[in-house]
Amino acid sequence: xxxxxxxxxxxxxxxxxxxxxxxxxxxxxxxxxxxxxxxxxxxxxxxxxxxxxxxxxxxxxxxxxxxxxxxxxxxxxxxxxxxxxxxxxxxxxxxxxxxxxxxxxxxxxxxxxxxxxxxxxxxxxxxxxxxxxxxxxxxxxxxxxxxxxxxxxxxxxxxxxxxxxxxxxxxxxxxxxxxxxxxxxxxxxxxxxxxxxxxxxxxxxxxxxxxxxxxxxxxxxxxxxxxxxxxxxxxxxxxxxxxxxxxxxxxxxxxxxxxxxxxxxxxxxxxxxxxxxxxxxxxxxxxxxxxxxxxxxxxxxxxxxxxxxxxxxxxxxxxxxxxxxxxxxxxxxxxxxxxxxxxxxxxxxxxxxxxxxxxxxxxxxxxxxxxxxxxxxxxxxxxxxxxxxxxxxxxxxxxxxxxxxxxxxxxxxxxxxxxxxxxxxxxxxxxxxx
Amino acid sequence: xxxxxxxxxxxxxxxxxxxxxxxxxxxxxxxxxxxxxxxxx
Numbered sequence: 001x002x003x004x005x006x007x008x009x010x011x012x013x014x015x016x017x018x019x020x021x022x023x024x025x026x027x028x029x030x031x032x033x034x035x036x037x038x039x040x041x042x043x044x045x046x047x048x049x050x051x052x053x054x055x056x057x058x059x060x061x062x063x064x065x066x067x068x069x070x071x072x073x074x075x076x077x078x079x080x081x082x083x084x085x086x087x088x089x090x091x092x093x094x095x096x097x098x099x100x101x102x103x104x105x106x107x108x109x110x111x112x113x114x115x116x117x118x119x120x121x122x123x124x125x126x127x128x129x130x131x132x133x134x135x136x137x138x139x140x141x142x143x144x145x146x147x148x149x150x151x152x153x154x155x156x157x158x159x160x161x162x163x164x165x166x167x168x169x170x171x172x173x174x175x176x177x178x179x180x181x182x183x184x185x186x187x188x189x190x191x192x193x194x195x196x197x198x199x200x201x202x203x204x205x206x207x208x209x210x211x212x213x214x215x216x217x218x219x220x221x222x223x224x225x226x227x228x229x230x231x232x233x234x235x236x237x238x239x240x241x242x243x244x245x246x247x248x249x250x251x252x253x254x255x256x257x258x259x260x261x262x263x264x265x266x267x268x269x270x271x272x273x274x275x276x277x278x279x280x281x282x283x284x285x286x287x288x289x290x291x292x293x294x295x296x297x298x299x300x301x302x303x304x305x306x307x308x309x310x311x312x313x314x315x316x317x318x319x320x321x322x323x324x325x326x327x328x329x330x331x332x333x334x335x336x337x338x339x340x341x342x343x344x345x346x347x348x349x350x351x352x353x354x355x356x357x358x359x360x361x362x363x364x365x366x367x368x369x370x371x372x373x374x375x376x377x378x379x380x381x382x383x384x385x386x387x388x389x390x391x392x393x394x395x396x397x398x399x400x401x402x403x404x405x406x407x408x409x410x411x412x413x414x415x416x417x418x419x420x421x422x423x424x425x426x427x428x429x430x431x432x433x434x
Numbered sequence: 435x436x437x438x439x440x441x442x443x444x445x446x447x448x449x450x451x452x453x454x455x456x457x458x459x460x461x462x463x464x465x466x467x468x469x470x471x472x473x474x475x
Contacts, residue, residue: 196437197437199441203438203441203442207441248448249449251449252445252449
């Protein structure tokens with residue numbers, strides 16, 4: 001038996017080797033080259049064969065599940081990968097082909113319950129509701145889970161850490177540097193830095209911003225931080241007041257934003273002095289260093305433009321939230337971003353342009369929160385420098401009058417423009433504007 | 435400091451005026467997205 005078995009298998013192996021050798025001789029190539037060519041052909045062909053096999057397997061397993069999701073779909077979804085759920089979203093039934101409802105297997109209306117629920121879930125059902133408005137016809141939307149996860153996860157976590165990080169950094173800076181003092185002697189003579197209407201606009205913006213920031217934080221961290229401290233009943237009352245304040249005090253913020261833009265835009269256009277100011281970090285880390293600056297230095301300009309961009313952006317998303325479903329902005333914005341090809345440039349897929357009304361609201365809330373945290377981080381630094389961080393800074397927005405020595409040190413070029421005197425002894429005064 | 439306190443007062447006044455005005459103008463979500471066949475209260 002053993003010999004017979006060997007005898008049976010050996011001729012087959014020999015025949016393959018002999019055959020390859022014969023082909024090699026026939027076309028004038030040696031065995032090694034033949035094998036390299038064979039391996040290359042197999043190597044090139046295998047991925048295609050494997051892809052076909054995988055597709056067949058998915059189709060087979062989909063057929064095996066009666067068209068429902070497969071194990072591969074479940075695993076993909078669990079690992080956070082995108083899965084093609086068209087097998088489900090398109091399976092909405094065909095009433096015209098359905099068995100009659102009088103038939104034993106017929107369905108009422110020609111569509112089964114699962115098909116009806118799928119149509120509702122994917123927004124494909126013809127829904128008529130008593131109330132009016134597009135969002136009311138949305139019965140199911142599952143993007144809410146992503147929204148909730150992001151809001152309670154990264155948004156709260158990174159946003160909270162950002163604010164605590166900025167406060168900690170400022171505390172360290174204060175401990176190391178202390179209050180930035182006026183280096184020279186105060187002269188006792190003051191010059192007008194901001195007119196009453198400018199100070200009014202600043203405080204209108206600042207006051208409303210502080211209320212909006214605190215009430216916004218209350219909404220984001222209420223469940224996480226405040227309810228465990230004060231209980232649900234007390235928080236409910238506080239949250240109602242906070243929500244009312246957030247909605248209605250935002251109008252003052254938006255008006256003030258327009259006012260400060262009108263008052264200060266021209267003076268915040270960057271100039272060549274800003275580079276020197278930035279190179280010296282405004283002299284904040286070294287005593288006695290005072291880079292030249294006009295009415296606004298580079299640091300103040302950065303804050304101004306930050307306030308402008310973030311302020312108008314947060315106002316847009318805030319209005320979208322204040323008038324639910326009436327001012328959608330993300331679908332149209334995404335369409336514009338896609339049109340300029342930005343996602344492709346960054347290696348991403350195109351952004352979704354057709355958004356359900358609820359998705360618009362969810363994105364507006366998240367964007368509002370992201371912008372708010374960045375905004376608050378910047379303003380905390382601004383409040384620090386305008387109060388405890390720098391001697392004499394608060395006077396500019398308090399009484400509007402600043403000491404001449406303060407003006408010489410922090411805004412030397414502006415001092416020269418206003419007074420016609422030299423801020424430093426080593427160069428001639430600037431001719432005042434006529 | 436007068437400007438500051440005047441600004442704070444304005445924030446409150448604008449807030450109440452906005453609340454009153456928007457309700458009078460019929461911009462509340464209840465009025466915009468509900469119908470007579472729906473009981474929301």
